[in-house]
Amino acid sequence: MLIGEISLKTGLSRDTIRYYEKIGLIKLNKKQRRDNNYKEYSAEIIERLEIIKRAKYLGFSLQEIKELIDAWANKTLTVDERIELFESRIALLDEKILRLNEVKSLIRKRIKQIKEEGK
Amino acid sequence: MLIGEISLKTGLSRDTIRYYEKIGLIKLNKKQRRDNNYKEYSAEIIERLEIIKRAKYLGFSLQEIKELIDAWANKTLTVDERIELFESRIALLDEKILRLNEVKSLIRKRIKQIKEEGK
DNA sequence: GATAACATTGGAGTCTACTCCATGGTCAAG
DNA sequence: CTTGACCATGGAGTAGACTCCAATGTTATC
Numbered sequence: 001m002l003i004g005e006i007s008l009k010t011g012l013s014r015d016t017i018r019y020y021e022k023i024g025l026i027k028l029n030k031k032q033r034r035d036n037n038y039k040e041y042s043a044e045i046i047e048r049l050e051i052i053k054r055a056k057y058l059g060f061s062l063q064e065i066k067e068l069i070d071a072w073a074n075k076t077l078t079v080d081e082r083i084e085l086f087e088s089r090i091a092l093l094d095e096k097i098l099r100l101n102e103v104k105s106l107i108r109k110r111i112k113q114i115k116e117e118g119k
Numbered sequence: 120m121l122i123g124e125i126s127l128k129t130g131l132s133r134d135t136i137r138y139y140e141k142i143g144l145i146k147l148n149k150k151q152r153r154d155n156n157y158k159e160y161s162a163e164i165i166e167r168l169e170i171i172k173r174a175k176y177l178g179f180s181l182q183e184i185k186e187l188i189d190a191w192a193n194k195t196l197t198v199d200e201r202i203e204l205f206e207s208r209i210a211l212l213d214e215k216i217l218r219l220n221e222v223k224s225l226i227r228k229r230i231k232q233i234k235e236e237g238k
Numbered sequence: 239g240a241t242a243a244c245a246t247t248g249g250a251g252t253c254t255a256c257t258c259c260a261t262g263g264t265c266a267a268g
Numbered sequence: 269c270t271t272g273a274c275c276a277t278g279g280a281g282t283a284g285a286c287t288c289c290a291a292t293g294t295t296a297t298c
Contacts, residue, residue, distance in 0.1 A: 002244080002245070003244095003245075004201075004243090004244065012256095013286085013287075014285055015186070015286070015288075016285085016287085018247090019198060019285070019286060019287090021257090023152055023285090034245095036245080036293080037245080037246065037293080037294090037298065038192055038244090038245055038246080038294080038296055039245085039246085042138070048175055049223075051225070054218055054221070054222060055222065056178075056285095057178060057215070057218060058177075058178050058218055058219055058222065059175075059176060059177050059178020059213060060178075061284075061285090062284075063284085063287070072229065074135055078184055078235035079233055079234070079236075082233055083233060086226050086229060086230050087230070089226055090223055090226055090227070093219050093222060093223050093283085094223075096176070096215075096219055097216055097219050098222070099176060100177055100212050100216050100219070101210060101216070102173070102216055103169075103170075103173060103174065103177065103258085104209055104212050104213075107205050107208055107212075108209070109193065110205060111202055111205050111206070112196055114202055114205075115198070115202070117198075118198035121274080121275070122274095122276095123273095123274065123275085132256085132257075134256070134257055134258075135255085135276090137276090137277090138255070138256060140254090140258090153275095155263080155264055155265085155276095156263080156272090156275080156276065157264080157276080158275085158276085159277055163242085175255095180254075180255090181255070182254090220242075233273080234293075238261090
């Protein structure tokens with residue numbers, strides 16, 4: 001697939017996709033080029049971009065996302081180290097879920113208040 | 120309290136607090152000044168800053184946070200409109216929680232994979 | 239074979255959310 | 269009464285994450 005198709009399928013602009021390439025969030029090896037120098041993207045790249053989109057939406061910076069992605073296929077860490085890294089990410093997500101629930105109950109409280117006042 | 124104390128208690132820099140004032144995220148009425156022109160902040164402001172911090176951490180932009188805060192004490196909307204607005208925010212939070220859980224299980228899957236490979 | 243719609247790279251510009259001066263006033267401690 | 273630690277305002281500068289543009293190449297279509 002060419003970049004235009006990837007852009008359509010992910011909803012990210014061509015420029016954004018190229019930017020992600022530039023900062024190493026997604027990578028094409030040299031062979032993924034057509035004869036005319038056009039880049040050939042795989043379905044895997046779409047999946048990765050979807051993950052990036054989701055993580056961004058959840059308030060992670062591109063840097064943080066990069067770290068997670070790098071660990072995903074990392075060859076230098078031991079099995080235990082990688083698992084530990086992922087566990088710590090899960091802990092982070094749990095922390096966020098907790099905070100979200102806190103904000104939810106704050107808003108719920110406010111709704112109750114408004115209903116009381118409205119009477 | 121003066122801005123230095125607020126800064127200490129919230130962990131936000133003076134500049135950040137002043138910036139939030141500038142864009143209307145927090146407001147001081149004219150009477151909240153000492154004779155020497157120093158700003159007098161209330162405990163309420165600290166609470167509001169804590170909410171802002173939390174929302175930021177959860178991936179909301181200052182603009183989105185401002186909209187929520189403005190609705191908080193809004194006088195122009197009807198009771199029903201305000202409740203609807205808050206309900207929609209809760210739906211948004213639920214959406215985020217859902218996505219967080221999705222990412223969690225993605226990571227869990229990967230941990231399993233790694234453990235398998237490690238054998 | 240001209241035109242439109244795509245692709246490439248490189249670099250400049252923009253928006254958000256700060257962060258860092260510079261300048262000048264205030265005040266408690268020594 | 270000076271020194272150091274605060275305070276205020278205004279404006280410039282910065283990092284992150286795009287977004288836009290220019291110059292140029294490629295390809296499908298009329």
